[in-house]
Amino acid sequence: MEELENLRLKISExxxxxxxxxxxxxxxxxxxxxIKSLKGIPIRNENAEMRILYQVQKVCEDLEIYPELGEELTKLLIKYSVKIQEENE
Incomplete structure (x- = not known):
């Protein structure tokens, strides 16, 4: 049981x-x-988003983890990046 708790502690960390x-x-x-606000640049940049999603897919393949996990996580990170930028406009 101690081994299980140690592993759970590592996961938490x-x-x-x-x-x-x-x-x-x-x-x-x-x-x-x-910077975008000062320069009048739109918050969303679909090319940048697609580029990072493509890169994440490649990293997932290299790391041998589920590509859909990388994609979902990245989309969530993008969502909150956009949100924080919109809040500061």
């Missing part, structure tokens, strides 16, 4: 690290939003 990285990503998205 990794989850918290992922959240810290998401926070950093959102901070960068906020900065990008400020």
């Amino acid at each position: 990794i989850t918290f690290e992922i959240l810290r990285l998401v926070k950093k990503r959102l901070e960068l998205a906020r900065e990008i939003g400020k």
Whole structure:
């Protein structure tokens, strides 16, 4: 049972690290939003979004993880990046 708890603790630690990285990503998205606002650039950039989704698919293949997981996660990250940029317009 101790082994199971240790593994769960490691999963929790990794989850918290992922959240810290998401926070950093959102901070960068906020900065990008400020620049876009100053320059009159639209928040959404479908070419950039498609490019990152394509890159994520390749990384998922290299890491041997489910590509749909990478795609869903990336779309969620994009959604909240857009949201934070819209809030700061």
